[in-house]
Amino acid sequence: QGYYSSFLSAKQFRPRYGQRLMIAEVARRLAxxxxxxxxxxxxxxxxxxxxGKTVAYALTGALIAxxxxxxxxxxxxxxxxxxxxxLRDLPDIQAKAGMNFTFSLAKGRRxxxxxxxxxxxxxxxxxxxxxxxxxxxxxxxxxxxxxxVLSLLLDxxxxxxxxGDRDSLAVVVEDQIWRGVSTDRSQCTNRQCSFFSQCxxxxxxxxxxxVDVIITNHDLLLADLASEESQILPPPESSVYVFDEAHHLxxxxxxxxxxxxxRSTTRSVLEAGATLLDQLEQDLAAAELTEISQILSGxxxxxxxxxxxxxxxDQLMQHLAGFEADATHQGDVGRYRxxxxxxxxxxxxxxxxxxxxxxxxxxAVQDWRRTLEQSVxxxxxxxxxxxxxxxxxxGGFSSRFVAAQRLxxxxxxxxxPDASPSARWLDFRSDDLLVHCTPIQVDDLLYEKLWTRCAGxxxxxxxxxxxxxxxLVAADLGLPEDVVxxxxxxxxxxxxxGRLRVPKMQQNPSDPNAHTEEIASLMPGLLTESxxxxxxxxxxxxxxxxxxxxxxxxRGDCLLxxxxxxxELLNQHRDRVDAGKRSYLMGLASFAEGVDLPxxxxxxxxxxxxxxxxxxxxxxxxxxxxxxxxGGNAFYELMLPxxxxxxxxxxxxxxxxxxxxxxxxxxxxxxxxxxxxRKLIAALPPFRxxxxxxx
Numbered sequence: 001q002g003y004y005s006s007f008l009s010a011k012q013f014r015p016r017y018g019q020r021l022m023i024a025e026v027a028r029r030l031a032x033x034x035x036x037x038x039x040x041x042x043x044x045x046x047x048x049x050x051x052g053k054t055v056a057y058a059l060t061g062a063l064i065a066x067x068x069x070x071x072x073x074x075x076x077x078x079x080x081x082x083x084x085x086x087l088r089d090l091p092d093i094q095a096k097a098g099m100n101f102t103f104s105l106a107k108g109r110r111x112x113x114x115x116x117x118x119x120x121x122x123x124x125x126x127x128x129x130x131x132x133x134x135x136x137x138x139x140x141x142x143x144x145x146x147x148x149v150l151s152l153l154l155d156x157x158x159x160x161x162x163x164g165d166r167d168s169l170a171v172v173v174e175d176q177i178w179r180g181v182s183t184d185r186s187q188c189t190n191r192q193c194s195f196f197s198q199c200x201x202x203x204x205x206x207x208x209x210x211v212d213v214i215i216t217n218h219d220l221l222l223a224d225l226a227s228e229e230s231q232i233l234p235p236p237e238s239s240v241y242v243f244d245e246a247h248h249l250x251x252x253x254x255x256x257x258x259x260x261x262x263r264s265t266t267r268s269v270l271e272a273g274a275t276l277l278d279q280l281e282q283d284l285a286a287a288e289l290t291e292i293s294q295i296l297s298g299x300x301x302x303x304x305x306x307x308x309x310x311x312x313x314d315q316l317m318q319h320l321a322g323f324e325a326d327a328t329h330q331g332d333v334g335r336y337r338x339x340x341x342x343x344x345x346x347x348x349x350x351x352x353x354x355x356x357x358x359x360x361x362x363x364a365v366q367d368w369r370r371t372l373e374q375s376v377x378x379x380x381x382x383x384x385x386x387x388x389x390x391x392x393x394x395g396g397f398s399s400r401f402v403a404a405q406r407l408x409x410x411x412x413x414x415x416x417p418d419a420s421p422s423a424r425w426l427d428f429r430s431d432d433l434l435v436h437c438t439p440i441q442v443d444d445l446l447y448e449k450l451w452t453r454c455a456g457x458x459x460x461x462x463x464x465x466x467x468x469x470x471x472l473v474a475a476d477l478g479l480p481e482d483v484v485x486x487x488x489x490x491x492x493x494x495x496x497x498g499r500l501r502v503p504k505m506q507q508n509p510s511d512p513n514a515h516t517e518e519i520a521s522l523m524p525g526l527l528t529e530s531x532x533x534x535x536x537x538x539x540x541x542x543x544x545x546x547x548x549x550x551x552x553x554x555r556g557d558c559l560l561x562x563x564x565x566x567x568e569l570l571n572q573h574r575d576r577v578d579a580g581k582r583s584y585l586m587g588l589a590s591f592a593e594g595v596d597l598p599x600x601x602x603x604x605x606x607x608x609x610x611x612x613x614x615x616x617x618x619x620x621x622x623x624x625x626x627x628x629x630x631g632g633n634a635f636y637e638l639m640l641p642x643x644x645x646x647x648x649x650x651x652x653x654x655x656x657x658x659x660x661x662x663x664x665x666x667x668x669x670x671x672x673x674x675x676x677x678r679k680l681i682a683a684l685p686p687f688r689x690x691x692x693x694x695x
Contacts, residue, residue: 003059003097010096018488022047022056022460025486030064030240030456040482041456044474046464047488048685049656054089057242057458062093062101062213065240070455072213073239075221077248078594085215103213104204106232108220112204113157113164114183115195116388121180122150149177157200164200185231186399187392192376194388205232218249222256225449236453245593246459247645250476253446254619258438259407263317264431269400270313273306273361276397280368280390287386292375302364309357316350317433324428328616334428337618340625341421341440343411351412358405362398369394410437423622440623443478451480463649466641467683492655494685499663500651501690508669509609516542519608519667520549526665527554527584530603532577534595535586536650537608543588546608561587570595577601592649598656605654609668610680611646612639640676644683651684663690 004023008015022045029043047053058074065072076082086105093099152171156162162169166178188201196202208214214233221241224233233239243249284293327334372387372394379387415421420441427434439445451457464473470485492498503522507514523546527533537543547560557576559569569585576583577600585591589611613620624634651664664687671677672693 003063003099007055007059007093007097016052016491018047018491019052019056021486022051022053022488023060026057026060026458027064030061030458031067040480041454042451042479042483043458043460044464044470044479044483044485045458045460045488046462046470046485047460048462048490048492049652050491050658051488053460053488054085054244055093057244057460058085058090058213059093059097059099061240061242061458062099064456066101066212068240068455070238070240071211071234072242073221073233074213074215074242074244075218076215077218077245077252079217080594081244082215082217090213090215101212102210103215104207104211106208106214106216106220107165107167107204108223108232109184109188109201110182111166112199112201113153113166113181114188115157115198115200116189116193116392117183118150118153118181119195120389122154146177149173150181153181163204165204183392184399187395189373189376189388189391189395192373192388192391194384208232208234218243218245218252219256222253226256236450237455240455241450241457243457243459245461246477247461247463247473247649249446249459250442250473253442254438254440257442257445258436259403259410260437261404261407261411261435263433263435266400266404267310267313267317269397269404270306270310273397273401274303274310276365277302283386283390287383289375289383289386292371302361305357305360305364309354309361312350312354312357316347316354319347319350320426320433320435321428323426327426327428330616332430335425335616335618336428337423337425337621340629341415341424341622343424348412348414351408355405355408355412358401358408362401362405365394365398365401369398407435407437411435421622421626423619425618436618438619440619440626441476443476445478447478447480451478462652463645466644467679472641472645490685491658492660492685493658494655495688497655497658497661498685498687499690500681500684500687500693501663501665502669502671502693503665503667504693505667505669508673512542515609516545517549520546522667523549523606524551524554526604526606527557528582530662531580531582532573532597532601533584533604533606534591534597534602534653535584535606535608536592537586537588538611538614540588542608543586547586557582558584558586561585561591566591566594570597573597574601589646589650592646592653595653596656597653598660602653602656602660603662605651605662605664607647607650607664607666607668610643610666610670611650612643636676640679644680647680648683648685651687655685 004015004020007013025045026043029039029041032039032041045053047056061072061074074085076085082105086103090103094101149171153162153173156169157164166173166182190196190202193199216233221233224231225236281293284290323336324334327336329335369391372391376384376387410422411424413422420439423436423438423440425436427436459477459479464470465485465487466472468487474483474485503526505515505518505522507518509515519542523535527535537546543561547555547558550558559573561569563569564572573583573585574597585595585597592611615621620638623638627634627637647666654660654662654664664684671681
């Protein structure tokens, strides 16, 4: 309480009821066991814009984590929020509340400079070894200004003016160059590397062991949990978590535990593997490491297994190619989804056998890698240089074998009768075949990996509940049954600040062409009502059709998603409004998040239609089949609640401060003509009903 009072006093703020309520709930949940309260240490809090939830969870979480001798890990879905926490929010809380805690940002290896790769590139060794040619995407291939950029990286890191983090560079380094001087876990040689003591990644990682608060992202955190052992972050037992933007967690978890395989890439890896042993022996002989070369050549069977793997892979791809005749085509891409996620037994057998072969190849490569790593100690400079160049190559093969093996295991896995299925589908392109497998439910995985192990957790977002109901999000996340959600009252006076309008329309999205034509006819009048607007569509087809129909002068006032970066679009939009000009941002659903346009920057939000999930989404379609197969109603149990959350998220772009005002316009008559429309309207903030609304 004292720290919070100090913070308010220093900022000259009045206490906000919603913020105080959130602080109390977070404290009650996280400190429950130490305070003698028998309650789940997991807080589920919906807190909208203006609540001050960052202060509530950061201040309270840091204090309780320290009292428990745990690390507070704050995880977000967007880079923008991570940077805001590190650069603004946490330093402000420290200074104004008088708190003493340390914090750092956690990132993966790919965000840091690899000195070994930089050294090899500067010396020209990155392209001298034949084994390096196995992975051309890891090499520098005469990128523009390559020599100057490499020298700049070396000088900046060497003189201490740069910490090796790509995001803190004063200049922009192209992806092509950065990939050639960065590495991943599979290729990193860790303590065997000559540059280990100067390594930017390990320096940053060592710092994480010393700080009180770690800021990271959902992807890195989930990847850490999915690994055999924690690689970067402290284990859950030593951590108290805050998941901001928690509504993204299910989608991120699905991606983490999904599998993917491309026919052309995987076959290229197998073909390269067929010559791997010979190339290793040649490179070792060139470095006068003949004894090691003899050890590797004495390991029989690799060539036989990889030849068998190539044969089986081609047979499997031929089997899968047979499904193209039944694929649904959109443009140049065809998609075939396995209904209910079920595949036939013969396909399962092929996948399992090929996965077992890839497992054998990975074990052999890992065995070779260990042999080389053990030889680093005591090697001459020349020998060490050669070994350090070869070890990452073996790591690259291992990671690719494991990725393909994982997909095949997931794709060929037999589904238990009572378990949720995985979505399985194929994408047919003109030059490739892509194989996908994604679990439709991640509740059990999150329960096992996270909720039953962590010392405490706070899950918060502006949109978690459907209306007042947290049942959907709690079930999707696999939260323990004793977790009860809290909705923090908003500081906004929605009825006074905002209006909700559903114009009288003749068409609805059941006739997409007619609906699009009517939106196009209404759009000029709607836009010119205000100086600024955010217009959100659910499909590119409708987006472009409406844009093309706009008058030329009005089209010039529109800023379109995809033309330039999102950040630059927002900057141009603000500049136009500041100059007194009209400016209308137009985009898809991704613009319903991470867009903060207070005051005159957003006087109207126009939503083209109810954002139901698209019918060609394989994960959503498989989910719906599973619900229906169990006797449920997929529309009311899945489609409608998720649409309500997306609609609320989009409408939430209108009011960002207590001084904002404006109108939300939804161009979908189903809100007033369908019975479920009332449920969707009830889930929205309580805006004032516009008299020009239908019904």
